[in-house]
Amino acid sequence: MVIRSIAAWMGVAIVAMAIAPGADAAQEILRRDSERRVRCESNGDEVTRCAVDTRRGVRMLRQLSEKACTEGKTWGVGVDQDSIWVSQGCRAEFLTGFGGSGVSSGYAERVVRCESRGGRWNQCAFETAGGMELVRQLSKNPCIRGQNWGWDRSGVWVSGGCRAEFRTVAAGGDENDDRPRLRIVRCESKDARPQQCQVNTGGSVKLRRQLSKAPCIEGKSWGYDRGGIWVERGCRGDFEIGGGG
Structure with missing residues (x-):
């Protein structure tokens, strides 16, 4: 009986020793993942940069905003790989050191x-x-x-x-x-009055985002020439220059 008890006790101890390192390893993985998680939030149209080491890659873990978080458009990695940037209302949690982007990307580097x-x-x-x-x-x-x-x-x-x-x-x-570089210009017709926004368009403009309730229709309520962009009839919008017409 004594020998069986000792053998049983040794078996339990061996199993415990086998399990413990695995449990510790799992806790260590969870701890590291927690340290690698970064929340970065853009309020409104502003560009926000969140300082973090991104040299080992970044991937989006969870989107928190209603606005879409699209890599290269509304989020990306800083040119020095020392930050994550978000824009246009993107709010999300990111995981660093876990593959994904490891180089700079997008418009707001x-x-x-x-x-x-x-x-x-x-x-x-x-x-x-x-x-x-x-x-x-x-x-x-x-x-x-x-x-x-x-x-x-x-x-x-x-x-x-x-x-x-x-x-x-x-x-x-x-x-x-x-070659024309990408630029964003805001032009607004207040109280339905015509407005001319002077900017070198390079002959290429497209509506990026309508801001008004009144429709922005090219040729009717907005247009452009090489000297600038015009809007009227209450059209208010952000226009992209140099990105192809």
């Missing part, structure tokens, strides 16, 4: 918002070594490079009521490449 309030000159500190481009105009006043916005070594500057989002031009880009 290196974006800064700079605003001239009350028409005053303003400079926004930012890395501008690769040059800058305007990606989305936020103000009613047109933002024209060299007139009311530009950049130097210290950052981006704006004046004359220009408010916009700017992006660094990718390093290694061809300075002689004169």
